[in-house]
Amino acid sequence: GHNVSSSHSAETWRLPAAMITRFLVAVVGLCLTAAWPALARPSDRVDASSAGRGIHPAAGELGFFRGGGGGGGNSRTTTGLERLCSSASFAKGVTGGRPTCILAHAASVLPDLTHAVDALADATKSGVNLVSVLAPEHGFRGAQQAGHGGKNATVDPRTGLQVFSIYTKSYDQILSLVQRDGCEVVLVDLQDCGARFYTYIWSMYDVLVAAAGARSGHGNGAPVKVVVLDRPNPLGGQRIEGPVLAEAFSSGVGKRPLSMRHGMTIGELANLFNEEYVGQEDYAGGSKADLTVVQMQNWSREMIFTDTGLPYVPPSPNLPTTDSVSLYLGLGLIEGVDLSEGRGTALPFQLIGAPYIGWEFADALRGLSLPGVRIREAYFAPVMSKYANQTCGGVEVTVGPPPCELDALRVALEVIKTAHDMFAGKAAPPAGGAGFSWVKTGSRYWIDLLTGNEMVRTGIESGLEVDQIVALWQKDLEWFKILATKYLLYT
Template sequence: MNAVYNGIDTIRDYRALLSGWRLGVISNPSGVDRGLTASIDILARDFRLTALFAPEHGIRGDRQAGQAIADDIDEALQVPVYSLHGQRKRIASAQLSAIDLLVYDLQDVGARFYTYLYTLSYAMEDCARQGVPLLVLDRFNPLGCAVVEGPLLRDQCRSFVGMYPMPVRYGLTVGEYARWINAEFGIGCELHVAPCRNYRRGMSFSACGLPWVSPSPNIPTPDSALLYIGTCIFEGTNVSEGRGTTRPFEQIGAPFIDARRLQERLARHELPGVIWRATHFIPTSGKYAGELCHGVQAHICDSEALRPFCAGMWLLHEIREQCRDFAWTAPEHADRLFGDDALRSGREDIPAILARAERESEDFRERSRPYWLYGD
């Protein structure tokens, strides 16, 4: 099988578009070529890079989730870095006036609530208003694009962790996502996409032949990216999602959980692709920092069979059933992550949620088909 090349790996094919222009770039350490050279360094070497724009976690990846980022100067390249994750999430008109073309190169994880998507969405709107073209250097989806999961986001839950009616696991590359929102929501951006080479929708991360570079501090492994689809919902609860440990989103726990009982109850569901192990951990930061937590770790034994959204729903259900101390500590955030209030309110039980999610996600897959760049 031919190795996959991301958009940055074919950047020389776009010299006609890039040469002679003042370039602004949205990127971070996940933006690298096959040889692990930073995209911003490649663009600065071969073209006229005049501005950098920092998403969540910063241009060099040195900020934690949610941490505000300030404007700065990149020491290595000596160009200004403008924050897109703090008090300002949009590109100011004056900043756009100083560039001729904006380049986007970030590794997404295939989850609706990953903020890089909406940094791109805002940038497309800003570019459209000011007539600045935007080039997306497309990247593989580490979850693959063949499977979609989860309910659609409702309008009342729109936020910077979800703006459009798409499933939790939406089955598109970031370039396809940009094509979809540009057309379906009338953004009107002059959009260019540098597609991946040799990529197919059903390819897993391991099949791509590419190195894993953590797209953000708490997605350290391909397993954490896949399980994130189902366990990110715990951000809205008093249960630790594993932040502050070496296995964020892979292990879930709290001081009040009976780990062995939870493991036994989950095993009864016989969910495909995952084995649950009772575990105990002490986070170094985040929820319960310095406290002993009890829970489970999800061990993926078949990534193609695993449906992480389904697994996450049953995990949440069993913790709620078992633990009287369980609480929704950030209910609005939980609703935004899930897409509506049906899970938190109990308005739908888990089988009903999963049945609706299957209908809605499959419908989305078909509706997004006109914007695909890659075949099955």
């Protein structure tokens, strides 16, 4: 793929005091600015060199865009979308002026919160000939709950553009929707959350395979170029952790080998997917997509989302805060067991429980000194999803005060193991019942699809400790770290 990369006072006796005050404020500000890098969160670095696969920043490119953001120092991060919107001629150069569609969702926004589609819809201003919109899970404007992508075809009332859901669609269906209005370019602007089982990266994968299929004779014969507008990994890019997906466990929440915490931006993932996996799909016929990544400016691997200076917009309804994103990496696995993960409450992926759980569960977890979190005994009644309108006992998990080294995956493994060991096959107070069980989808265990293999489930069932379970995937993880290093665009 190609990569584009950055009044005088009447009270004169007060003037000396005012000048001194301003001087002191300026000195303090300079001191804080100099000290700021030392305040960054520590984490384990994955050493890597740039893969050179992005459109690199050009000097002065962003000077006239509302909100600024160019330059060095401690400026906020500039996303690929913002770079595209910085200049109509730049955007036209990226898209070639060809008919274009965009894969976007609720968090596809500029720093002033203008949505990407609204910013690009007027071709005379944007330089982009936008003719339709593709929607992933949760829909284009983000109104749908998990497992839903919205109606197959709607019209966006603000722009009048056709919106097509591609969630769960086949490669051939996606290519047909892309080419329906003559599109030859697909922009991808999706805010990922850093977890392999979050479906947006797999919607991007589907688009890449569909575009590769166009090269191998599928569709109407016209070429399709994919342009990924890069965004931050909100968890940062230094830590790569968790089990690596085994091909036998491929599903909509993970199609190809990737560690659960992949530590990559969506642009880096696009390059990895295209070079390593896309051509292996039968539909691609051995071809790769024509791919360009528009890189960010002022983002580095040690930065988590709150370091970027960008506004946080929930990329899906149940990730309302940056804390929920941090915890989702691990506590998203609660979907694979019969505990409520807090859907239908104000604290999804922070409230964990079930009607059969009592106070003993919180005491057991508090005794484990879980890394980077605080545990509170909690009771709640979800209004939807698991145990709707039933009172659940359990815990509230909150991110600990800084400095803390949150290990959300380990927290989740300890929570699931504790629930299993306390309640599996037992009538548990206060509600009685069968106790803990694994959720199945058809003949497969959902936890296996989320983790990408059966190590967590079988390890817990066989009585392994969490350290022993984590050790099971270290060899695969080292392999993936080496693979990922080839495609990193940022240091």
